[in-house]
Amino acid sequence: MENSKSPNPLEDVSNTKDPFAEDAPAKNNSTELADAENDTAENATENAQDPESQDPRAKGWANPTPYNYADFANRNADDWAGIATRYEWKAEWNDEYGDIGPRNEELEKQLFEGDLITRAGTRLQQLNNPPLVTCESEDVISAIGEWDDAGLHPIMRENVRLCLYDKPTTVQSFVLPAVMQGKDVIGIAQTGSGKTGAFLIPILSKLMGKAKKLAAARPDVTKEYNPAEDGVRAEPLVLVVCPTRELATQIFDEARRLCYRSMLRPCVAYGGAPARFQRDELRKGCDILIGTPGRILDFMGQPHVLSLRRVRFTVIDEADELLQLDWEEDFKKIMSGGDMNEDDDHRYMMFSATFDKECRKLARTYLGASHIRVRVGRPGSSHINVTQNVLYVDDNMKRNALYDLLLSMVPIRTLIFVNNKEQVDYVDDYLFNRGLPSTSIHGGRTQREREDAIRSFRSARCPIMVATGLSARGLDIVNVMHVINYDLPKVQHGGITEYVHRIGGRTARIGNEGVATSFYNERDQDIATDLVKILIECNQAIPDFLEEFRPDENEITFDDDTDRDEPDSDSDSDADVAKNDDGPSLEDYFASDDKPNENSSVAGGADDSQWAPKANEQSSQAW
Incomplete structure (x- = not known):
């Protein structure tokens, strides 16, 4: 985010460059975002007593937009994602152009300009040097x-x-x-x-x-087609x-x-x-x-x-x-x-x-x-370009914590995860009625409603989206800079694997930076040990309330590090070494002197890979 007045996102945002504009940079300042989050707990009481600080418009958020059901009823087939325009080959081009057709400038603008493409970010080199x-x-x-x-x-x-x-x-x-x-x-x-x-x-x-x-x-199909x-x-x-x-x-x-x-x-x-x-x-x-x-x-x-x-x-x-x-x-x-x-x-x-x-x-x-x-990288590991913050928030304070967190930051595309469809509707209604431009998506919505919600989020008409983990799986939307785990995933519904999908699959894509904030309380203890391991692996700060779950360095291992079955023989061949490779445990990270990967069977490239650089260390604190 660029701010011509001050790098502090808590100050006046009137001079802030539109983060949703097509020409906005596809990167964010993770330190700036994390600082805003860490400031939230300290300013919560003060903000609650200041009416202007609680006005989303004063903080730069657009007006909420109600869903237009009349417009919904009048839509035609062209609004479905699967009917999107594509390059149609004309039979008459076979002799004139060979196998390369002529340019279509109008379609070219539609395909390659605007908010459809995730540009490579400033951390691409870091992504390209995994552990x-x-x-x-x-x-x-x-x-x-x-x-x-x-x-x-x-x-x-x-x-x-x-x-x-x-x-x-x-x-x-x-x-x-x-x-x-x-x-x-x-x-x-x-x-x-x-x-x-x-x-x-x-x-x-x-x-x-x-x-x-x-x-x-x-x-x-470019001619008469029946x-x-x-x-x-x-x-x-x-x-x-x-x-x-x-x-x-x-x-x-x-x-x-x-x-x-x-x-x-x-x-x-x-x-x-x-x-x-x-x-x-x-x-x-x-x-x-x-x-x-x-x-x-x-x-x-x-x-x-x-x-x-x-x-x-x-x-x-x-x-x-x-x-x-x-x-x-x-x-x-x-x-x-x-x-x-x-x-x-x-x-x-x-x-x-x-x-x-x-x-x-x-x-x-x-x-x-x-x-x-x-x-x-290690199968199931988290993204090194995501700054991860964990806040202690009681269940009955989550709504207030979420609202204050959103108002404490420059308006940016934010994806909020909850664990069930009812909670999606509940959180979306709360934010909308508090004046924030939110939308939501879950498996109980019609496909038209889902596609409309994604369009609104992509265009930044509704830059806040509330979703379940599965409904948002695979979403690739430009400039999603902040992911909030309103609910941490339960072990029976994916646990730490789902957490990794949430924070790494939506923000910090293709070398861009991102911030993930998770609300934690005693109901989330089933994921606490794995969460601490992920934080350690990514060189993130461990909040005090999670210290009891920190293992000793020589005890840090991962249950599913391997992606190979056990070999049938005890051969010492290079191929068998590769098959037995379980990926690096965290003790390897602690003991590493930036050694290259010795088990790679490639010519060049991988043998120069280095261990992951440290991410920005941000303190996580309780609500």
């Missing part, structure tokens, strides 16, 4: 340092430039060459580290220039399966950008939205299908709508979350559909922030024995 990088493979994979080293198709290289992706992130630097070499891949990395680009960029690049040969015939007569069966070359509707639409948006000026046509299929509109898009032709398991299975049950017989790449994104949702049986049906590939050259990829036993079981079933496993 541990391993690339386990029978073959040597040379990591790339620049996009020009990746062997991308010319139009993909240009689209990457338009996306303002300056350099590959660490996970991209290893996954791209692996995919380009035709390998099955497992990618395990922090949320917000560029995993979506890691699989879309090389897959689409490999298919560019081959669409005429590989893709099914489809109509020219769905009943001209529609075709969708036979995608790429299938991406993910757990939530919001994540599906975001991957679809990324595919729209990366397919620009190519013959490849992306589509998205997810539940909650009318199947009719999605079916109509599929029947125009589909080369890349992104979707949730339920809706994909629905369309698979309609052979005239969808066939997976041409699929060459199947990607499972957020695999850990999908398996937690009991999609295993549906997976088998979807995967078996992709196995009908006529050329028998089907590649499988799995990506996740964690990689538990169920994920490993799925990988053993479908991935080839020579697959490549790229692991960046």
Whole structure:
């Protein structure tokens, strides 16, 4: 955030640059934000007695906007995320342009400008020097340092430039060459580290220039098009399966950008939205299908709508979350559909922030024995670019604490997590009635309401969003600078893994900085030990009320550090060393002299990785 008057966010914000403007920097001052949070407890009583200090308008927040149900009733199909404009190839271009279509300046502005793209932040280099990088493979994979080293198709290289992706992130630097070499891949990395680009960029690049040969015939929808007569069966070359509707639409948006000026046509299929509109898009032709398991299975049950017989790449994104949702049986049906590939050259990829036993079981079933496993950091570790603060707040004081916390800071995009749908409505209503521009999202809302809420949050018409953890999984919105855990996740609902997804997957994406504030009290003791471990691992301050849960340095271990099953032999080969690598425990961090990773089987790149630098140390205090 930039403030021409003072770096103190508690002072007058009238001269503050609009943090939601399209040209606002995609970074924030974590020290500034954290200072504001730490000041909250001290000023709470004083603020409560000062009416002006309790006026959201005086603090720079916009007026709250009620939901317009009359407008909602008049919406048409074009408002659905899945019907978003994409680059449509014209049959007449085949001879004139080859496999690279002409520019469409209007669409180019829509795809590559504004608030759709998360720009790389100032901490990208820190993100690209994680504490541990391993690339386990029978073959040597040379990591790339620049996009020009990746062997991308010319139009993909240009689209990457338009996306303002300056350099590959660490996970991209290893996954791209692996995919380009035709390998099955497992990618395990922090949320917000560029995993979506890691699989879309090389897959689409490999298919560019081959669409005429590989893709099914489809109509020219830029001319007169009659769905009943001209529609075709969708036979995608790429299938991406993910757990939530919001994540599906975001991957679809990324595919729209990366397919620009190519013959490849992306589509998205997810539940909650009318199947009719999605079916109509599929029947125009589909080369890349992104979707949730339920809706994909629905369309698979309609052979005239969808066939997976041409699929060459199947990607499972957020695999850990999908398996937690009991999609295993549906997976088998979807995967078996992709196995009908006529050329028998089907590649499988799995990506996740964690990689538990169920994920490993799925990988053993479908991935080839020579697959490549790229692991960046410890599975389930937290993001090094997030400043984490923990405040002690009794349940009956949470509303007041939240309100005072929001008013103590410069208005910024803020995502607030609670643990159930009823609480989402309760907190959203409270903030709205106190004059703050809030919106909310949870699984009980209609898909139209969910998409409207995301639009309002993305455009900053409502820069405060209240959500459950699952409903916000995968959201990638520019300049989300603050995540607040109004409720910490319970162990039976994900525990520390869910905490990591919340704070790392929404803020501090692609090298940007972020702040996470968590409200804690005695009801959260089931997560306290794991929370302390995460704070220690990320060099964050431990508040006094959590000191009793701090383990001795030689006792700090992580229950799920490994993403490999135990090997069958006691071989001392390099490959077995890599498979046995359980990731660094915290005692490794304490004992480290900035040693490089010695277990990597890559040529260059990973062997230069250093242990994580310290994050800004901010004191956490009680409410």
